[in-house]
Amino acid sequence: MTTANPTPSPSSIRRVRVREHVNPLGIQYQQPTQPPDWTEIYRPWGLPLSLDIGCGRGEYLLQMAQRHRDRNFLGLEIRQPLVHSANQARDALALTNLHYLFCNVTPTLPGLLPANSVHQVTIQFPDPWFKRRQQKRRTVQPQLVATLARLLIPDGEVLLQSDVLPVVIAMIRCFEAQGQFVNQAGPGQLAADGVYPEHIPTERERWTLHKGAPVYRGYFRRR
Numbered sequence: 001m002t003t004a005n006p007t008p009s010p011s012s013i014r015r016v017r018v019r020e021h022v023n024p025l026g027i028q029y030q031q032p033t034q035p036p037d038w039t040e041i042y043r044p045w046g047l048p049l050s051l052d053i054g055c056g057r058g059e060y061l062l063q064m065a066q067r068h069r070d071r072n073f074l075g076l077e078i079r080q081p082l083v084h085s086a087n088q089a090r091d092a093l094a095l096t097n098l099h100y101l102f103c104n105v106t107p108t109l110p111g112l113l114p115a116n117s118v119h120q121v122t123i124q125f126p127d128p129w130f131k132r133r134q135q136k137r138r139t140v141q142p143q144l145v146a147t148l149a150r151l152l153i154p155d156g157e158v159l160l161q162s163d164v165l166p167v168v169i170a171m172i173r174c175f176e177a178q179g180q181f182v183n184q185a186g187p188g189q190l191a192a193d194g195v196y197p198e199h200i201p202t203e204r205e206r207w208t209l210h211k212g213a214p215v216y217r218g219y220f221r222r223r
């Protein structure tokens with residue numbers, strides 16, 4: 001199956017056709033991707049780092065990296081052709097504060113970055129995997145949240161978004177259960193619309209808003 005172009009794209013990322021979904025539990029995705037030499041990737045390494053997990057075509061980070069030259073941005077994505085075209089767009093703009101990495105975030109994230117190196121995490125419109133027996137394929141699982149607790153700096157922020165309410169509720173519960181994150185809206189609560197004023201809508205978010213459908217959010221800070 002291939003994805004259609006939901007709304008006109010604001011960026012220069014070439015549109016490659018890809019499978020709509022990848023099963024992250026597939027045997028071919030169980031090897032962690034080895035971290036590159038970050039000092040070779042970012043010039044300079046050591047700026048505040050933002051992580052976008054399941055970045056898709058990468059348009060959100062392409063915009064963010066141009067707007068915030070004083071920060072570094074890393075997109076993680078399991079569909080390799082998307083990563084390739086996103087890095088080509090990055091190169092065409094000569095951005096030295098942006099990188100996209102092909103990986104399955106579940107086995108890769110624990111060995112990817114030093115502790116206390118991430119300032120901001122976004123998990124935006126993760127694949128919902130509606131069927132109960134497939135929910136173990138969802139990106140946000142207790143192990144991932146525990147890894148994020150180790151990688152984020154104290155007070156580091158986490159934005160969660162989806163157009164599927166049960167998916168956002170499940171993510172909020174998972175972050176609250178971990179114990180190292182404080183829901184800024186109060187326990188069990190969704191975040192208000194304007195929680196993240198600097199936010200640039202992702203591709204999926206633009207498609208959702210274009211339909212007039214709601215977006216649900218969670219917003220956390222690391223203790």
Ligand SMILES: C[S@@+](CC[C@H](N)C(=O)[O-])C[C@H]1O[C@@H](n2cnc3c(N)ncnc32)[C@H](O)[C@@H]1O
Nearest residue numbers: 024054056077078104105124125127202203204
């Ligand atoms: C529905 S898309 C949303 C893309 C983008 N965040 C947006 O809001 O437009 C979810 C993305 O997460 C990626 N993804 C799903 N599971 C993943 C995993 N375990 N590791 C890395 N990426 C994953 C999918 O390939 C897909 O591109």
